Amino acid sequence: MQHHPLQSNAHQSLESETIACHECDLLIHLPPLAEGHKALCPRCNHVLTQKRRNARDKVFAFAISAIIFLVFSLPFDFLSFESKGNARIVTLAESIESLSLYNFESIAILIFLTTILVPGIFLLGLVYVLISLSVNKMYRHTQKIAKFLFSLLQWNMAEIFLIGILVSFVKIASMAKVNFGLSFFAYVLFIIFLALTVSNLDRFQFWRWVKIHIDQNQPNLSQLKDRGV
Secondary structure, three states, X not given: OEEEEOOOOOOOOOOOEEEXXXXXXXXXXXXXXXXXXXXXXXXXXXXXXXXXXXXXXXXXXXXXXXXXXXXXXOOOOOEXXXXXXXXXXXXXXXXXXXXXXXXXHHHHHHHHHHHHHHHHHHHHHHHHHHHHHHOOOOOOOHHHHHHHHHHHHOOOOHXXXXXXXXXXXXXXXXXXXXXXXXXXXHHHHHHHHHHHHHHHOOHHHHHHHHHHHHHHHOOOHHHHHHOOO
């Protein structure tokens, strides 16, 4: 992986783009990168963007895998408890719903939104945009969905929910026998592939894909004028 510390002066190519460093807010003229290269801020050495090989295909594959495992984590057994001859099996949805039984409806809704709904919408929206880019066709609302995606990531708490479950497992294990069901392992794989999706999704490169896609599908104004539109 090659690093490219960049310059913030006015000497730039016609194809360069301006980007602000997320750490120090320095405006930098960023030229096109070759595959496998990354750009660093000349002031604070922060990684501005990284152009990974086959990044779009990897992100698409990881996102599809995450969606599949999220779906499989819902209908099957998530956890089972056994103590003094009494046994109980709960699904992922039931484990969240049980909070409402103790008058924690707001917490139950928040956990559902941040651990299932928001990550699911993010992945589906990302797949929708990537399919639009792959077929070189401007699907409806592609640009709006692309703008909305990264704001959703701030509300993803799936991995924190999993950590909370594991911490609770350590405490409950001394009082009851706890077994992980098929849905639990599916949810773990969902989190792994969600993390791989996000880690391979470079925001700057993603917007370059979208910008190129929009430019290629934008109607030619001169042709429209010739047609009298």
